[in-house]
Amino acid sequence: MCLTRFRSVVLVLLLNVILTANASTPGATSQAKPGCQSRCGDTIIPYPFGTGGDCNITEEFFITCNTSFTPNKPFLTNSNIQVLNISVDGQLRILSDGSYDCYDTSGKRDWYYYWIRFSEFSINNTKNRFTAIGCDTYALVEGFQGQRYSTGCLSLCSNITDVSNGSCSGIGCCQTSIPKGVRSYSITLQSYDNHSAVLPENPCSYAFVAENDNYTFSTSDIRGSDFQDRKFPVTLDWKIGNTGCNEAKMDTLNFGCKENSDCVDSESSGYICKCFEGYQGNPYLSNGCQDIDECETLSPCNVTARCTNLPGTYNCSCPVGYEGDGTKNGTGCSLPNKDQSKRFPLIDVALGTIIGLLGLLLGIVLLYWMLWRKQVLKLREEYFQQNGGILLREQLSRRQGYREDVKVFAAEELEKATNNYHESRILGQGGQGTVYKGILGDNRVVAIKKSIIGDPSQVEQFINEIMVLYQINHRNVVKLLGCCLETQVPLLVYEYITNGTLFHHLHNDGDDNDAPSLPWEARLRIATETAEALSYLHSAASVPVIHRDIKLANILLDDNYIAKVSDFGASRLIPSDEAQITTMVQGTFGYLDPEYMVTSLLTEKSDVYSFGVVLIELLTGQKVVCFKRSEEQRVLAMYFVSSMKEDRLLEVLDPRVLNDENVEQLKEVAGLARRCVRVKGEDRPTMKEVAHELAGLQAMPKHPWSESKLMGEEAEYLLGDLNSTYYDGATSSSMGYDSINNKITFELDRAR
Ligand SMILES: *[C@@H]1O[C@H](CO)[C@@H](O)[C@H](O)[C@H]1NC(C)=O
Ligand SMILES: *[C@@H]1O[C@H](CO)[C@@H](O)[C@H](O)[C@H]1NC(C)=O
Ligand SMILES: *[C@@H]1O[C@H](CO)[C@@H](O)[C@H](O)[C@H]1NC(C)=O
Ligand SMILES: *[C@@H]1O[C@H](CO)[C@@H](O)[C@H](O)[C@H]1NC(C)=O
Ligand SMILES: *[C@@H]1O[C@H](CO)[C@@H](O)[C@H](O)[C@H]1NC(C)=O
Ligand SMILES: *[C@@H]1O[C@H](CO)[C@@H](O)[C@H](O)[C@H]1NC(C)=O
Ligand SMILES: *[C@@H]1O[C@H](CO)[C@@H](O)[C@H](O)[C@H]1NC(C)=O
Ligand SMILES: *[C@@H]1O[C@H](CO)[C@@H](O)[C@H](O)[C@H]1NC(C)=O
Ligand SMILES: *[C@@H]1O[C@H](CO)[C@@H](O)[C@H](O)[C@H]1NC(C)=O
Ligand SMILES: *[C@@H]1O[C@H](CO)[C@@H](O)[C@H](O)[C@H]1NC(C)=O
Numbered sequence: 001m002c003l004t005r006f007r008s009v010v011l012v013l014l015l016n017v018i019l020t021a022n023a024s025t026p027g028a029t030s031q032a033k034p035g036c037q038s039r040c041g042d043t044i045i046p047y048p049f050g051t052g053g054d055c056n057i058t059e060e061f062f063i064t065c066n067t068s069f070t071p072n073k074p075f076l077t078n079s080n081i082q083v084l085n086i087s088v089d090g091q092l093r094i095l096s097d098g099s100y101d102c103y104d105t106s107g108k109r110d111w112y113y114y115w116i117r118f119s120e121f122s123i124n125n126t127k128n129r130f131t132a133i134g135c136d137t138y139a140l141v142e143g144f145q146g147q148r149y150s151t152g153c154l155s156l157c158s159n160i161t162d163v164s165n166g167s168c169s170g171i172g173c174c175q176t177s178i179p180k181g182v183r184s185y186s187i188t189l190q191s192y193d194n195h196s197a198v199l200p201e202n203p204c205s206y207a208f209v210a211e212n213d214n215y216t217f218s219t220s221d222i223r224g225s226d227f228q229d230r231k232f233p234v235t236l237d238w239k240i241g242n243t244g245c246n247e248a249k250m251d252t253l254n255f256g257c258k259e260n261s262d263c264v265d266s267e268s269s270g271y272i273c274k275c276f277e278g279y280q281g282n283p284y285l286s287n288g289c290q291d292i293d294e295c296e297t298l299s300p301c302n303v304t305a306r307c308t309n310l311p312g313t314y315n316c317s318c319p320v321g322y323e324g325d326g327t328k329n330g331t332g333c334s335l336p337n338k339d340q341s342k343r344f345p346l347i348d349v350a351l352g353t354i355i356g357l358l359g360l361l362l363g364i365v366l367l368y369w370m371l372w373r374k375q376v377l378k379l380r381e382e383y384f385q386q387n388g389g390i391l392l393r394e395q396l397s398r399r400q401g402y403r404e405d406v407k408v409f410a411a412e413e414l415e416k417a418t419n420n421y422h423e424s425r426i427l428g429q430g431g432q433g434t435v436y437k438g439i440l441g442d443n444r445v446v447a448i449k450k451s452i453i454g455d456p457s458q459v460e461q462f463i464n465e466i467m468v469l470y471q472i473n474h475r476n477v478v479k480l481l482g483c484c485l486e487t488q489v490p491l492l493v494y495e496y497i498t499n500g501t502l503f504h505h506l507h508n509d510g511d512d513n514d515a516p517s518l519p520w521e522a523r524l525r526i527a528t529e530t531a532e533a534l535s536y537l538h539s540a541a542s543v544p545v546i547h548r549d550i551k552l553a554n555i556l557l558d559d560n561y562i563a564k565v566s567d568f569g570a571s572r573l574i575p576s577d578e579a580q581i582t583t584m585v586q587g588t589f590g591y592l593d594p595e596y597m598v599t600s601l602l603t604e605k606s607d608v609y610s611f612g613v614v615l616i617e618l619l620t621g622q623k624v625v626c627f628k629r630s631e632e633q634r635v636l637a638m639y640f641v642s643s644m645k646e647d648r649l650l651e652v653l654d655p656r657v658l659n660d661e662n663v664e665q666l667k668e669v670a671g672l673a674r675r676c677v678r679v680k681g682e683d684r685p686t687m688k689e690v691a692h693e694l695a696g697l698q699a700m701p702k703h704p705w706s707e708s709k710l711m712g713e714e715a716e717y718l719l720g721d722l723n724s725t726y727y728d729g730a731t732s733s734s735m736g737y738d739s740i741n742n743k744i745t746f747e748l749d750r751a752r
């Protein structure tokens with residue numbers, strides 16, 4: 001009786017041992033639900049994914065395994081989207097196509113526009129990016145992320161020899177990031193000239209979304225045609241359900257996270273599960289998260305100690321009779337000193353020893369601290385040099401008499417100010433970096449711009465921005481307070497402009513449709529202030545500056561809706577003896593001067609064009625590129641000019657601001673905007689003329705020509721005429737513009 005019981009106990013113990021040994025071997029356990037297909041070809045299918053029935057958690061996680069391929073190929077749901085790899089950490093890699101648009105010398109066109117859509121999964125914006133290749137190419141990627149988005153890039157080259165391997169900076173190849181949380185994209189390609197200028201070297205434009213490290217530009221791709229069949233891996237983020245953890249936990253029956261796992265809210269709605277620390281496996285399966293046997297895998301204890309694996313952790317204990325610290329970095333286990341009683345009379349010696357040891361310890365700590373400090377300082381100096389600190393010092397020493405209040409901040413100060421660059425402090429993200437809100441020690445609120453990557457070309461741009469802003473002091477230009485070069489990526493510190501961008505105020509789409517739109521008077525005043533700032537940059541600043549990226553999103557508004565021009569990352573200083581310089585074409589699609597795009601010659605008139613587009617946006621309240629408009633009307637400037645030509649100006653003006661009182665003023669501004677976006681730069685007015693005219697209009701009485709029915713060409717002619725008389729120096733004018741203009745001139749002078 002007693003014997004049998006003993007035997008069964010041994011048996012149970014043995015069984016236990018076997019079970020644990022099996023479970024603790026990583027990879028040996030299936031990642032799929034019991035009884036479900038666990039792989040398709042080379043790809044492992046972990047639950048919640050599965051091949052039908054209860055094997056997949058919902059329909060979105062259904063995988064079709066097509067057996068007509070060897071090896072078999074998995075596809076997402078019933079689509080033709082091939083799956084490469086599934087990770088239980090919440091990511092999924094798939095294969096996608098690209099778009100192409102090809103021409104031959106006879107003018108024949110062969111094109112294919114690709115689109116892809118996921119019902120639940122989203123494209124990871126940090127792991128993937130959008131690339132376009134071609135010499136006469138503008139590529140757009142658009143789709144949904146809750147609301148419609150569209151972005152894209154432009155790649156041109158006038159001579160194929162300009163193209164260089166590995167460089168995707170707009171000559172032959174361009175890249176841009178995609179927005180966060182996107183669930184679909186379609187890629188369209190357009191050319192300016194049907195590739196006629198670059199044939200036969202570059203017959204095709206290509207564009208695709210791919211994982212960051214999958215594509216490196218090679219000059220042979222400009223000529224190549226093998227792209228048409230190429231496929232690109234894309235990483236997606238998946239998540240369970242549409243509710244956060246708290247809500248999902250209530251539904252205990254369907255809750256996805258099993259034993260020994262945590263629920264983590266996904267960035268969009270939904271959640272994913274993660275095994276506890278010390279556990280590994282599939283958190284979506286019951287008993288999926290298995291304890292890691294640290295004693296086996298890490299050997300975390302000193303050889304003299306005994307390692308015990310515990311659920312989620314381990315214990316290093318000394319054998320019976322021994323004592324000490326058994327951990328790896330510990331002192332090891334040893335027999336306790338049995339001569340304790342002998343030490344008693346020698347208490348003074350012991351005390352002395354303890355004090356000596358303490359002193360030694362203090363010395364060691366101090367030494368360590370000093371070494372660490374030295375290391376940190378060395379690293380900072382390295383970053384400083386890498387970030388162009390030397391270049392900046394040189395530049396600053398060469399220029400004298402500029403603002404001296406630009407401060408060089410310490411890395412810690414900015415870290416503290418932004419709560420260690422916490423996500424909640426992000427004000428905006430753009431092509432060149434992320435902007436954080438910071439609160440300095442003296443409670444001053446500032447905006448801190450952090451460049452995305454510290455590659456050498458960006459460093460130049462960064463130093464450029466500092467140098468441009470360093471010498472500018474104008475009430476309508478965002479003020480640079482300082483910079484920090486000690487961090488891996490350089491940082492710029494600006495005054496904090498409280499009220500967001502003009503873009504946000506004009507197109508406050510989505511969140512609050514009821515918000516009143518910006519009234520016309522405010523729009524006109526903001527336009528005037530922006531024009532004055534640009535006029536100052538072009539002429540009044542000690543070295544003329546071309547901004548190069550004027551757009552609504554770069555005009556900030558403060559509490560009083562005063563305009564502040566920002567983002568000088570692309571700006572150029574123009575030495576006074578050169579009226580124009582040749583540069584790489586850079587800017588924002590829709591605002592980009594067509595003449596500059598074709599010639600690459602940068603002049604002040606390019607800013608005038610972009611400003612003209614801003615004026616048109618303020619007049620019409622429409623977006624600069626809008627896919628709701630038909631193809632010819634897609635680009636706002638062209639749409640606006642053709643509407644004016646056809647005498648349909650009143651139809652395109654923003655109905656939210658148009659009324660009987662201000663219709664004439666709007667027409668005047670429309671005439672001015674139209675002159676600003678003329679195709680030839682020399683036909684456009686200068687920024688100074690624009691600023692004068694806007695200021696004049698702002699002061700114009702409400703009903704100056706109440707009887708007048710002037711429209712379109714006629715009004716423009718009159719305005720143009722009036723303008724030229726003024727600038728020819730005539731003092732008499734039937735409209736009484738002189739005095740106003742003179743006053744504005746003074747104001748400009750006062751503004752430095
Ligand atoms: C999938 O990813 C895992 C982990 O990154 C890797 O070990 C495995 O080889 C990949 N499988 C395929 C087919 O790429
Ligand atoms: C798994 O996917 C298939 C195919 O879409 C579907 O019929 C089935 O209901 C899904 N399983 C569950 C549990 O939703
Ligand atoms: C498998 O792939 C072949 C070839 O692409 C296709 O004809 C077939 O319909 C696919 N089978 C399933 C079940 O999707
Ligand atoms: C994108 O992938 C990275 C790296 O795997 C991850 O840290 C990040 O959370 C992912 N983004 C989203 C929105 O899930
Ligand atoms: C392109 O550049 C090369 C070298 O810079 C030059 O020899 C060639 O004439 C240029 N071709 C054209 C069409 O401008
Ligand atoms: C480009 O080709 C299309 C027809 O494929 C033609 O309608 C268009 O006028 C051409 N554009 C230019 C600039 O040559
Ligand atoms: C890019 O992805 C494709 C498809 O998975 C693969 O064949 C190719 O080797 C990858 N290229 C690089 C450079 O990783
Ligand atoms: C760029 O790389 C390709 C192969 O990757 C090579 O054929 C070509 O000659 C290279 N071009 C230049 C300009 O180095
Ligand atoms: C480790 O094991 C020793 C001896 O079994 C025990 O006294 C100690 O409390 C354990 N420590 C932990 C953290 O479990
Ligand atoms: C032991 O020290 C090394 C390096 O000093 C450290 O990386 C490791 O985490 C330490 N191990 C433990 C168990 O504390």
Ligand SMILES: *[C@@H]1O[C@H](CO)[C@@H](O)[C@H](O)[C@H]1NC(C)=O
Pocket residue numbers: 301302303304328329330331332333
């Ligand atoms: C274990 O402890 C002893 C001191 O008792 C030490 O000399 C030895 O280096 C330690 N071993 C390891 C692997 O850390």
